[in-house]
Amino acid sequence: MKNLNHEKTPLFDALMEYVNNNTIPFHVPGHKKGKGMEKRFLDFVGKNVLSMDVTVFKQVDSLHKPTGPIKEAQELAADAFGADATFFCIHGTSGAIQAMILSVMGENEKIIVPRNIHKSVTSGIILSGAVPVYMQPEVDKNIGVALNVTPEIVEKTLKDNPDAKAVLIINPTYYGVSADIVKISEIVHDYGAILMVDEAHGPHLKFNEKLPISAMEAGADICAQSTHKIIGSMTQSSMLHVKADRIDVLRVKQVMSLLQTTSPSYILLASLDVARKQMMIEGKKLLDMTIELSEYARKEINNINGLYCFGDEIVGKNGAYDFDPTKITITAKGLGITGHELERILAEKYYIQPELSDMYNVLCIFSIGDTKEKVDYLLRALRDISSELYKDGVDIMKSIDIPDIPEQVISPRYAFECSTVALPLEESIGQISAEFLMAYPPGIPVLCPGERITREIIEYVNEMKNANLSIQGTEDPNVEYIKVVNDLQILNITA
Structure with missing residues (x-):
């Protein structure tokens, strides 16, 4: 790429110019640089941040059709992170992951994913209509943490599913465990598939040699990062990085425009701009x-x-x-x-x-x-x-095994759109789930829409609840009931 000046912060500078010129706002938002803001909130936040809370106009550019400072800021970010194109995302990495999947996957196309995916991946699968093929990550039972997938399981799954369009991996995991992503990238590309990476917890990897290799450096085709998690942007601000060899950059741009608000927070966008500079200069x-x-x-x-x-x-x-x-x-x-x-x-x-x-x-x-x-x-x-x-010889808690991946009967999208009925958990065994069941955080599903509910899953959920851990995913906030597919045509076919 071009030799770019990473001391620059084009978007932040454009906003500061707007503020320093004492521009009179006859535009939204209605608080007008804080003058219309509730007093306690204003006193705590201060006028500085509210004075740069603006809307779309030429001086500060448009996120959906960038031609000025946002365009330049995204080009600097792409250069910094080793991508051909970078898109700023202000609806969190969950939104960036959904965009990543929608940019690549179509209805009924197979995507290979680890079971310990974040719920945003399953959401992206539902939105795209893709069909997931699950890989079981390795688990350290001593600490009860899922590690990562091995190159061997990736290759085996691709061999069993040669029609898979893409493979998505988490790297690193929430707990910091990285896969051999270089080898996985080679395997995926040898099979003619696309490698997507949920790099939510690795926006910092590119900037220190003591850390695992980053997705873009390792050969990934597209990756979503939570810039706000480890480095200095604000919550809800993320980036989507793309390599153009196998990914249609214009398609990604269209999908991002489809998903993102037309009233983006320029405060969040500016924080991405300055976070990139900070990493390049001081990272x-x-x-x-x-x-x-x-x-x-x-x-x-x-x-x-x-x-x-x-x-x-x-x-x-x-x-x-x-x-x-x-x-x-x-x-x-x-x-x-x-x-x-x-x-x-x-x-x-x-x-x-x-x-x-x-x-x-x-x-x-x-x-x-x-x-x-x-x-x-x-x-x-x-x-x-x-x-x-601490007591010497204390009875250390027994391990609770994570349930096996259940049978996928119908696609997540099909299950999500079917007619449903709510049943008590104990009465749902054998039914097809129309909802998620997951321990949250970190949002890893033990059951996804379209899968057969097993006794093992219900017992696991009950143990998690008895331990006062948060179980989410069902419409019932107490997770006493779960929605199951109530479509007679499907039930007759799958019986």
Whole structure:
């Protein structure tokens, strides 16, 4: 690509010019630089951010048809992340993932995905009408965490489904585990398929050699990133990166325009612009400090009775080719409590809010915004909790096996659009689900629309509920009922 100047922030600069010129706004939004905003909100947020909350006009460009500063900002981002084209996304990486799938997949076309996909992938599959073929990722039963898929399982699934149009992988996972994405890319392309990557948790990978390789560097054709997760853009702002060899860039542009609001937040867009600059100019130094802080925390946690924080020792296991050290997974089994209970104690007693908890673990995300002072406070809290709860020889919690992938009877889209009836969970066994069942966060489904409900799944859900973990996906907020397919024509065919 061209030799671009990454000191520039074209979109942010255009907004600052608008503000500094004291432009009089006879345009939306109605708060008019904060003057019409409710006082308590205005006093807290301040006029600066509200003064750049603008709408579409020539000076600040249009997200749907960029010709000025947004176009230039996206070109700089593509150069920074090693893409041929980059699209700014202000409806989260969930929206970018849906756009990624809709840009490539059509109705009844096969897409190979790992089972531990985020629900946004299944949403994209439903919207596109594609048919998912699931791969089982490797699982570390000691910590109850899904690792990643191996090149071998990718190749086997492609061999069994040579008509698959695309393969989508998660890299890295929520817990920082990376696959051998270079080898997977070679395999996928050898079969003539497209490689998509959910890189929500890896926007920082490109900017430090101590981290796993990024999707674009590894040969992916298209990837969605949560710029806001580890590097410095605002929540809900993400990027979609594209290589043009196998992907129709104009098609991606059309899909993004179809999905995104015509009233985008310029505050979010500007935060993407400055986050790119920060990474290109200071990224290596900032991430060096983040990695150092992460390794310090990991070492200290592993010296606390009853706690364990996995790291590089996981590399080499099936499904764990590499590891992102900025993900701090604290396993609480040795204290005889669930990860959910540890999160509750940290939040309610110490005002520390982790990213998520699961049956056994609490996940803390370290980023360029963390400091040693805050990490030391976390460590003090964990030592306090250990001193109160740890008992030598405590009964460590038994592992609960994740259910096998159930039978897919009809496509997710077909199930989603069918007539349905709500049944109590216990009475739904054997029926075709029209809804999701997932532990959230991180939103990994144990049941998707179109799949046969099994006793094993219902028992697993009940165990998760008994452990006070959040189960979501059903219309019933208490997850006592689940919608099942009630289409007689389908039921007669699939009986």
